[in-house]
Amino acid sequence: MNSSTVLDVAHSEASSTVISASSQQRIAIIGMGAMGRRVVSSLRAGPFNGLAIAGLDPYADAQALKAGLGVDLFANLDDLMAWKPTVVVECAGHAAVEGVVAQCLERGVDAIVASVGALSSDELRTRLHDAQEVGGSELTVVSGAIGGLDALSAARGSGIESVKYIGRKPPRAWSGTPADGEFDLDAIDKPTVIFEGTAAESARQYPKNANVTAAVAIAGIGFEKTHVTMMADPTVNKNVHEVEAKGPFGQLNIRLENNPLPDNPKTSWLAALSIEDAILRRLQHVI
The missing domain is CATH 3.40.50.720 (NAD(P)-binding Rossmann-like Domain)
Structure with a gap:
């Protein structure tokens, strides 16, 4: 930014x-x-x-x-x-x-x-x-x-080599997204990758799910260099966010399991x- x-x-x-x-x-x-x-x-x-x-x-x-x-x-x-x-x-x-x-x-x-x-x-x-x-x-x-993006932003001072984001949601949480047309969400019975690419590509293809990946990209090494994997995962019942960053500073790992907003289950x-x-x-x- x-x-x-x-x-x-x-x-x-x-x-x-x-x-x-x-x-x-x-x-x-x-x-x-x-x-x-x-x-x-x-x-x-x-x-x-x-x-x-x-x-x-x-x-x-x-x-x-x-x-x-x-x-x-x-x-x-x-x-x-x-x-x-x-x-x-x-x-x-x-x-x-x-x-x-x-x-x-x-x-x-x-x-x-x-x-x-x-x-x-x-x-x-x-x-x-x-x-x-x-x-x-x-x-x-x-x-x-x-969370934890203050540490990711600080790590830029030493140079960050890679940033990976993995997002996991229950299969039905992907309804109304492009995954709904590409996969039979009700039939998914194991963790399934529904998207893999850059943060820029994920924002274009999955705009309703882009807020977290965008925050990671802005704090770290940008939209084109941030690698994103999004999964429909029947083993989770919450939205799970994982970030891994590596560089001269060392290695950073973040994992969050978010409960939904009581008045709006689509929002963390x-x-x-x-x-x-x-x-x-x-x-x-x-x-």
């Missing part, structure tokens, strides 16, 4: 942080689906009394969001900008990164992006970089459903938690 983009994966130690006054922060959530609502609920349950939160979603129920979560809902970007957010948090998918986030950055509003897979596009990464230059704003990319709970963590650290200061 361009140098002006922050790969925001570090975690602050609870003992070394205090909550700062957040009255000047105005948080706008792009997309008020299960993930967006989860993020707002977490913020409302935290120590930030009176935190200003708005949503951008033309399809959500404005009355219900205002009554249940205290969220001002807007149906278009101009109205949201008039509300004067200090940061927008994308929870709406790849199209929102291109259609909304870039415009916010150009207007000087910082952005936190969850749909990392959108950044597999060279053209979009360039556009977002230029938007930051124009607006003097900052883009934060969260780690999503994978850790993905929502990574967004919440990025917002939390924006509202904190370190002593």
